[in-house]
Amino acid sequence: MTQAFGRVVVCGVGLIGGSFALGLKAAGMVREVVGIGRTRAALERAQALGVIDAISTDWAEALQGAELVLLAMPVGQMDTVMAAMAPHLKPGVLVTDAGSTKRDVVEVVYQRLREHLEYTVPAHPIAGAEKSGAEAARADLYRQRKVVLTPLAENKPDAIARVREAWAACGGDLAEMSPQEHDRVFAAVSHLPHLLAFGLVHEIAERANAEQLFNFAAGGFRDFTRIASSHPEMWRDICIANRHALLAELDTYLTELAWIRALLSKADGESLEKLFTDARDARDAWLAGRFNSEA
Amino acid sequence: MTQAFGRVVVCGVGLIGGSFALGLKAAGMVREVVGIGRTRAALERAQALGVIDAISTDWAEALQGAELVLLAMPVGQMDTVMAAMAPHLKPGVLVTDAGSTKRDVVEVVYQRLREHLEYTVPAHPIAGAEKSGAEAARADLYRQRKVVLTPLAENKPDAIARVREAWAACGGDLAEMSPQEHDRVFAAVSHLPHLLAFGLVHEIAERANAEQLFNFAAGGFRDFTRIASSHPEMWRDICIANRHALLAELDTYLTELAWIRALLSKADGESLEKLFTDARDARDAWLAGRFNSEA
Numbered sequence: 001m002t003q004a005f006g007r008v009v010v011c012g013v014g015l016i017g018g019s020f021a022l023g024l025k026a027a028g029m030v031r032e033v034v035g036i037g038r039t040r041a042a043l044e045r046a047q048a049l050g051v052i053d054a055i056s057t058d059w060a061e062a063l064q065g066a067e068l069v070l071l072a073m074p075v076g077q078m079d080t081v082m083a084a085m086a087p088h089l090k091p092g093v094l095v096t097d098a099g100s101t102k103r104d105v106v107e108v109v110y111q112r113l114r115e116h117l118e119y120t121v122p123a124h125p126i127a128g129a130e131k132s133g134a135e136a137a138r139a140d141l142y143r144q145r146k147v148v149l150t151p152l153a154e155n156k157p158d159a160i161a162r163v164r165e166a167w168a169a170c171g172g173d174l175a176e177m178s179p180q181e182h183d184r185v186f187a188a189v190s191h192l193p194h195l196l197a198f199g200l201v202h203e204i205a206e207r208a209n210a211e212q213l214f215n216f217a218a219g220g221f222r223d224f225t226r227i228a229s230s231h232p233e234m235w236r237d238i239c240i241a242n243r244h245a246l247l248a249e250l251d252t253y254l255t256e257l258a259w260i261r262a263l264l265s266k267a268d269g270e271s272l273e274k275l276f277t278d279a280r281d282a283r284d285a286w287l288a289g290r291f292n293s294e295a
Numbered sequence: 296m297t298q299a300f301g302r303v304v305v306c307g308v309g310l311i312g313g314s315f316a317l318g319l320k321a322a323g324m325v326r327e328v329v330g331i332g333r334t335r336a337a338l339e340r341a342q343a344l345g346v347i348d349a350i351s352t353d354w355a356e357a358l359q360g361a362e363l364v365l366l367a368m369p370v371g372q373m374d375t376v377m378a379a380m381a382p383h384l385k386p387g388v389l390v391t392d393a394g395s396t397k398r399d400v401v402e403v404v405y406q407r408l409r410e411h412l413e414y415t416v417p418a419h420p421i422a423g424a425e426k427s428g429a430e431a432a433r434a435d436l437y438r439q440r441k442v443v444l445t446p447l448a449e450n451k452p453d454a455i456a457r458v459r460e461a462w463a464a465c466g467g468d469l470a471e472m473s474p475q476e477h478d479r480v481f482a483a484v485s486h487l488p489h490l491l492a493f494g495l496v497h498e499i500a501e502r503a504n505a506e507q508l509f510n511f512a513a514g515g516f517r518d519f520t521r522i523a524s525s526h527p528e529m530w531r532d533i534c535i536a537n538r539h540a541l542l543a544e545l546d547t548y549l550t551e552l553a554w555i556r557a558l559l560s561k562a563d564g565e566s567l568e569k570l571f572t573d574a575r576d577a578r579d580a581w582l583a584g585r586f587n588s589e590a
Contacts, residue, residue, distance in 0.1 A: 201575075227518070227519060254549070
């Protein structure tokens, strides 16, 4: 039988932090959620919506009696926030985060929370939407979504188990990886597609005939670019934090595009059709849950 | 009061041709739809589904008493099909098509239907789905979708008016452009995104750790790559037919990516955030129907 958390502190009560709060509440896994963050107005909206129960602007106060802290700000703020939080963290208080990159977060943990490594279990819930803010938060955002933990060698087994319980209470499907592996995988399947979508929309919006182009853009364009409506600051931080893995992915993709460009140039329809067929088959197999590299 | 068509011939009874047939039927705008195509089994499925009323394998027979022909095969078959159809076309029979590219279709029209230019009105309905085949056809596929006509200088005004009536009966929102303008616009907002999505999925599927990568791919990846489940032969033909405009678009995009790569390399978060913000704002304005190049 898992035991509920008493006080949980959520730093950054947007879509991600707010959905964690609502998920724990829906599961009866928390007594009180305290929100803390940069913007008073955002905290007040979250409180008015019932996403958090109380507002704090002070780590010493927020951490009074807290059992669990979720850091759910853009990853660029991890250093500042951990530095502010660290002096007030009592031994045993669990810390997890929802950062979309993990190498950089783990580095900051080793710098700022070095007295607290036993209890700090980095995490990345693979859920999101093009909407941001506590208004978009939902108790079921993490239901059947992967939540990747990148535990530290120093973590107490009990701390990992309790952090798993919190994410599992929100409905998450837990996995574990090293921070390095995490960042390489998500550079490929998440960070690069975001960069490509932002780039395409930006490039079209800058043109003299942008209005005509958008006027004839249809459902394919809408879905392809959905992720270009994502949170700019969050994605700035992800791209900067994971830029080495992301540059490697971008270069691999540029090589693919150079090859496709050559096929187009010489009007090699047969090779293009094979490429398209292989891509369609792989995607359809993935959606059907039966992709197999050996196939 | 628009008058219904008697017999309509649809060549290629897949999603596009089938939805045209169903749309005309739902509007009471056709007495009989005859399907013609390469694959007997596909025609029989379409007939069993009530998408078409009769099957023909012979143009002379199909065109007996026909008033309107829709050519809805992949554009690579236009030449063969028009050559087979031409000897049996009586003056006054209207011809339209649903090809996703227009310069190449218009060229074939001038070669193969030069006795029939008054009655041949090229068209491109901007609708589709990742599903293909008559099974996916729907009477409302074209409802509130743009249908771009690229009329020929030789078209009779009456022929244009009647072809407009047919597409409007299916719910289409009609527009007119030159074939060149059409092909440039759709290279940017449709053909390039398809190529990019096919390329990304193909590149990932080829890797040794593809299974792991797909396992952690989420909703953003799914939407970004939706169009990579499109019909490979159809997209081969589009890419080959429109390769000059598409190469120009690809090169413009590669320039954008080279710029983004430079920003990433030097960790220029400020410029990346501005790019992301501009892209998000442009996309959100487009979706809200208020994109304005001057803004």
